[in-house]
Amino acid sequence: MPLRHTNDTYISNHIFMEREHNYKLSLKWNGNTGNGTSDYRAYERAYSIHITNKPDLDGSSDPTFRGDKTKHNPEDMLIAALSSCHMLSYLHVCATGGVIVVDYSDHATGLMVTTSDGAGHFTEVVLNPIVIVADASMIEKANEYHKKASELCFIANSVNFPVKHNPVTLPPPSSAG
Known part of the structure; x- marks a missing residue:
């Protein structure tokens, strides 16, 4: 696919190089x-x-x-990290794939269990993004791009539990009234 923006040149030339990022x-x-x-x-x-x-x-x-x-709390921040990372990865995939997103929100949930020894762990996080695209013809592709975004999400790639997605993609609100 041809690059659509100057910034894509940087991303396409650098995103797949193995590099360390320190925080x-x-x-x-x-x-x-x-x-x-x-x-x-x-x-x-x-x-x-x-x-x-x-x-x-x-x-x-x-x-x-x-x-x-x-x-x-740390549990809130873990869910926030997963939700925001997925959104940023998704917006990137859409921008480079020709899907115009005009609005995005998410209502994520996470399930953590505590064990008898006092430890605990997350068993899943569910992202429920609501996406509005510029045209109804983009809905199918927009839904497919959540899988690619999940594969790219740095945070989702770092956890040992499933991150599920229940996206809803809508066309823009009708301006007829």
Whole structure:
């Protein structure tokens, strides 16, 4: 397929080369209420994540594990990473494949189980993207591109549980009225 944009030249020449991409952050526990971890109930699960040139992110554990329900928890962020990575991969596949996406939203869910030894793991994440394309003739191709996006998604390729997709693709709203 011919390249459609100048930026595609960069992507097509570089995306399949094996390269390392390094990421770093600083995490600071903010939950010492004076007695450290002297008891399971003696400390808060609050923390801050700092990444250079980005807003700090305050987090906590899930409320089930004595966390603050008003803060993001690692489980939320894992689902968010999978959902956003899939979206970005999908938009790339559509842009290079001739499908014009005009709107995209997702309502993702994840299922985590805890085990008798106190550990736990995700058993699945389900992405439920709602995509609006510029023309109804693009719907079939748009639906097919979710599979390719899943194959390209860095985060989905890094987890050991299934990431399922239930896409809904719609034409643009009718302007007749």
